[in-house]
Amino acid sequence: MKIAITGAAGFIGRHLTLALKGGHEVLALTRQAIHCTDPALSCIRTDYSLEELRQLLQGCSAVIHLSAQRTYAGENANLLENGQLDYRLLQAAEDCGVNHVVQASTRGVYGTAPVPWLETTPPEPNSLYALAKLHAEATAGFFVRRGLCISTLRIAQVFGLGEYQSNVVTNFIRNAYHGKPITLSVKGIRREYIYIRDLIRAIERVLLQPVSGIYNLGSGEVVSLEDMAQAIYHAFGRQDGIIKKKSRKDVNEYSLMDSSRFRECFSWSPEWSFASAANDIARMLEDKNTAKYYGISAS
Numbered sequence: 001m002k003i004a005i006t007g008a009a010g011f012i013g014r015h016l017t018l019a020l021k022g023g024h025e026v027l028a029l030t031r032q033a034i035h036c037t038d039p040a041l042s043c044i045r046t047d048y049s050l051e052e053l054r055q056l057l058q059g060c061s062a063v064i065h066l067s068a069q070r071t072y073a074g075e076n077a078n079l080l081e082n083g084q085l086d087y088r089l090l091q092a093a094e095d096c097g098v099n100h101v102v103q104a105s106t107r108g109v110y111g112t113a114p115v116p117w118l119e120t121t122p123p124e125p126n127s128l129y130a131l132a133k134l135h136a137e138a139t140a141g142f143f144v145r146r147g148l149c150i151s152t153l154r155i156a157q158v159f160g161l162g163e164y165q166s167n168v169v170t171n172f173i174r175n176a177y178h179g180k181p182i183t184l185s186v187k188g189i190r191r192e193y194i195y196i197r198d199l200i201r202a203i204e205r206v207l208l209q210p211v212s213g214i215y216n217l218g219s220g221e222v223v224s225l226e227d228m229a230q231a232i233y234h235a236f237g238r239q240d241g242i243i244k245k246k247s248r249k250d251v252n253e254y255s256l257m258d259s260s261r262f263r264e265c266f267s268w269s270p271e272w273s274f275a276s277a278a279n280d281i282a283r284m285l286e287d288k289n290t291a292k293y294y295g296i297s298a299s
Contacts, residue, residue: 003207004060005027007067008043011163012104012199016064016178017041019200027056031067047086053092062100063093064208068132082132082141089151090143100185100210101150102203103140105133107192107218107255109154115256119154119214137214144212151206156218156257160196160272161281161294170296174230176236176283177296182229187248189225189257195277198270216257217271222242230272235278 001024003060007013008028017028020039030043046052048067057063067085069078086103094100106129109123125131140150159169177181194217202217229242263269272280284290291297 001061001207002059003027003064004057005064005161006206007046007064007065008041010066010109011160012158014041014194014198016066016200016203017079019057019204026262027060029056029067029200035060038230038238038254048088050088050092053088054095055295057098059091060093060096060098062102062210062296063089063098064104064203064207065089066104068104069127079128079132083135086136090148094143094146094148099149100207101148102206103136103150103152105137105154105214106130107154107156107216107257109134110255110257115254116258116263117216117256118258119261119283123218131189132223147178149210151211151214152214153203153206153217153262154214154257156192156194156255157197158196159193160277161284161290161296162196167234168225169228172232173281173285174296175236176233176241177291179236179238179241181241181243182233183243184225184229185245185248186225186251187255188251190222191224191253192217192220192222192257193228193274194270195272195274197277197280198272201271202266202268205268209234211265213265215265216259217262218257218259219272219287220254220256220272221261221270221273222254223274231275231278232281233294235275235282237282241267 003025006029008032020026025277028043066103068082108124110117111126112290113121114123124132127136140152144150163170219290233241293297
């Protein structure tokens with residue numbers, strides 16, 4: 001199968017590209033060449049213009065749409081650019097006769113709505129990024145009504161090796177790897193995560209079964225920052241290295257989706273708990289080249 005992946009140099013895109021290259025012809029698309037330093041990915045730089053997308057998507061059976069710019073308060077330009085990119089990508093897919101588009105959305109569209117979230121739960125996005133993703137879902141619905149098959153996945157917080165270096169999980173992993181303490185300055189966050197390996201396996205299932213719709217995709221496991229720190233620290237064989245600040249900031253956040261619709265439709269279930277995934281990460285980092293590749297061994 002010929003598959004195009006937008007945002008292929010990002011965290012999810014990199015893992016997905018490497019996973020699919022063994023059995024498919026993969027076009028790994030990225031906005032800037034500087035973001036694609038791994039020769040194994042063989043990324044194609046694109047400006048994501050409609051004309052260029054029409055050329056790139058010729059002969060593709062499927063497109064996995066991951067590309068999006070993070071939007072923060074005051075960055076209305078990025079919000080609009082994401083919406084324009086989503087439209088151009090789907091228009092090009094329609095024009096090129098692509099059979100199936102898999103589109104990444106986010107748990108963030110639910111905002112602070114009562115949990116557990118169902119696909120029928122009214123969205124309450126409370127960030128520009130979530131608002132952009134909700135707009136992308138509406139754009140997908142427009143093209144679905146015109147006949148394009150689009151599977152939209154509202155994905156839980158993804159974790160694994162390869163996230164940006166300032167990410168909290170990456171910091172926990174780096175500190176545990178070096179035997180340094182993990183300091184907790186925030187409390188109250190309880191969040192559903194999904195391990196990158198489970199996410200990749202889920203997307204592979206979706207590729208095998210083209211069907212339009214919106215699907216929650218999460219592990220069903222909620223962990224706190226303290227749970228995460230303990231699991232990661234213990235995975236590296238460390239003890240008594242968790243420091244809780246006395247004046248921790250209290251953040252009231254609880255995210256949990258009901259992913260039963262996805263599990264039933266695609267015959268999928270998660271294989272990794274947060275603790276077992278932390279053990280898997282620690283095992284992989286026993287290889288010094290892997291630790292260097294992911295920027296963990298650097299002090």
